[in-house]
Amino acid sequence: MIRVILNGACGRMGRSFATLCENTADIFIVAGVDENTKTARHSFPVYDDIGKIRVPADVIVDFSVPAALDRILRYALDNNLKLLVATTGHSRSQLNDLRLASEKIAVFKAANLSVGISVLSRLAAICADALTDFDAAITETHHKNKLDAPSGTALMLKNSITSSGPPSRAVCINSIRGGTVTGKHEVVFLGNYETITITHEATCKDVYALGAIRAIRFLSSETAGFYTPDDLFMTNSGN
Ligand SMILES: NC(=O)c1ccc[n+]([C@@H]2O[C@H](COP(=O)([O-])OP(=O)(O)OC[C@H]3O[C@@H](n4cnc5c(N)ncnc54)[C@H](O)[C@@H]3O)[C@@H](O)[C@H]2O)c1
Structure with a gap:
């Protein structure tokens, strides 16, 4: 059984993750943390400060906000815990x-935890x-409540393009915010009289x-080190 502390427990992703864990036999959320505990509707206790947690x-x-990082990083180091940072920005x-x-x-740092984005990258x-002489651009679309723009995924995709092709190639990122879109990323390579478009939604x-x-x-069997979705998805792509 892997015991988890969930930071950002009351947010959209925190709730989605907690619901999934209810039917996941090997993972158990022992406590949550959220700045706003008033909306907590979980079967595990939710604290407003990670320092108040007393369970192993x-x-x-x-899955919270960038400002939370320093606090959880200190707690992870003090208590020798592994850390999955899915927050972006x-x-x-x-x-x-x-x-x-x-x-x-x-x-484990992931701007995007979907296997499809890993393949898109x-x-x-x-x-x-x-296509070294093609121009490249990225368009990302997310729901209107997303805080950061451009998305962490778009920045990661830009990095994939500039580290694999000419580093001087300008990669323009367009960010659209609106409605309830979960997350859409489109990478376009534009050449002379031809275009390649790769989309993930x-x-x-x-x-x-x-x-x-x-x-x-994956983390539960790893020792100290810095891991990304490439370490998880490059070797196998099943569920
Ligand atoms: N890596 C991925 O695959 C992936 C996927 C989706 C979202 N995200 C990222 O996850 C983060 C959360 O997304 P969301 O849609 O759930 O946002 P959200 O706004 O719905 O939830 C964030 C939660 O964090 C809480 N919070 C704020 N400050 C805090 C603090 N100091 N300590 C603890 N909790 C705090 C808020 O009260 C809120 O409940 C964002 O950065 C988003 O970009 C990553």
């Missing part, structure tokens, strides 16, 4: 802190490598919760 755990799962210095922490604990890298946020379950299982 194995992994912290974070962190600063460069916070990402650096995560890298440093991964010398002592296992850290690889396809974008193949195109970037083969998540139709339900449970896809990310399912990815989190897989990442937790």
Whole structure:
């Protein structure tokens, strides 16, 4: 049994993840944390500060806001817990802190936990490598409540393109916010008289919760280190 502390327990993703865990035999949420505990409707206790948790755990799962990172990182280090950071929008210095922490604990950082985005990223890298004189652009669409723009996934895709093809290629990112769209990413390569478009659309946020379950299982057998969805999905793509 893998014991989980869920940070951001009352948000959209926290609720989706908690619901999925109710029917997942090997993962048990021992406690949640949320700035806003008034909306908590969970079978596990939810605290307004991770420091108030007194039960043992194995992994912290974070679906909250970037500002929460410093607190949960300190708790993970102090208690030797593994950490799955699914929150997006962190600063460069916070990402650096995560890298440093991964010398002592296992850290899994994912801008996107769907297997489809992992494959899209690889396809974008193949195109970037083969089509060096094409222009590239990314369009991402999300629901109107998403806080960060561009999305962490769009930034990750941009990085795949610039690290596989010419690093100087400008990759424009267009961000659209509106309605209830779970998450859509479109990568376009535009050449002379031809265009390649690769699109991924998540139709339900449970896809990310399912990815989190897989990442937790992966983390549970890893030692200190920095892991990403490539480590999870590159070797097998089943469920
Ligand atoms: N990696 C992925 O696959 C993936 C998928 C979907 C969303 N996300 C990311 O997950 C994050 C959460 O998304 P969401 O849609 O659930 O957002 P949300 O706004 O619905 O939920 C965020 C929750 O965090 C809580 N919170 C705020 N400050 C906090 C703090 N200091 N400590 C603990 N909790 C705090 C809020 O009260 C809220 O309940 C976002 O960064 C989003 O981009 C990642």
